[in-house]
Amino acid sequence: MPVRAKETPTDRLFGALANPTRREILDLLLRGERSAGDIAAHFEMSRPSVSEHLRALRDAGLVTERAAGRRVLYSPSPEPLLAVRDWLTPHERFWRERLTRMRGVLDALPDDAQPDPAQPARHQDGDS
Numbered sequence: 047m048p049v050r051a052k053e054t055p056t057d058r059l060f061g062a063l064a065n066p067t068r069r070e071i072l073d074l075l076l077r078g079e080r081s082a083g084d085i086a087a088h089f090e091m092s093r094p095s096v097s098e099h100l101r102a103l104r105d106a107g108l109v110t111e112r113a114a115g116r117r118v119l120y121s122p123s124p125e126p127l128l129a130v131r132d133w134l135t136p137h138e139r140f141w142r143e144r145l146t147r148m149r150g151v152l153d154a155l156p157d158d159a160q161p162d163p164a165q166p167a168r169h170q171d172g173d174s
Contacts, residue, residue, distance in 0.1 A: 055107070056133070059126050062106035067091075068099050072108060072122055079112065079121035 053061075062068050071085055086096040100120060103109040107126040112119045 055126075056129060058102075058106045059108070059129060062102045062108055063130070065099070065102070068103055068108075071096075071099055071103065075109065075120060075122045079119040081117045081119055083117075085120070 086093040109120045110123045
């Protein structure tokens with residue numbers, strides 16, 4: 047497998063989204079901006095651990111920070127998710143076309159070609 051020379055913004059984005067705790071933090075922030083302490087109260091982990099997750103989300107551009115007095119408030123940032131959508135679009139198109147063709151093939155089969163679930167499956171090579 048080739049070794050990557052450096053981490054790209056897309057790598058950081060998918061790396062941040064790969065972690066279930068980070069996705070849960072993003073879901074929490076959809077309800078409104080919150081401080082690290084508010085976020086930590088929703089998890090059974092230390093505040094420094096939550097701060098590490100927030101740093102990864104911030105480095106990926108998925109959250110923004112805003113100073114409010116002595117507190118720092120976090121909110122979601124939608125722009126990086128547009129990059130995910132753009133990356134996924136060709137894959138979605140590929141599979142949609144394949145599934146549409148499969149549906150056409152299956153629809154063209156005669157009804158008696160459907161396997162009877164009560165009958166044991168037969169192998170193509172002649173073995174039963």
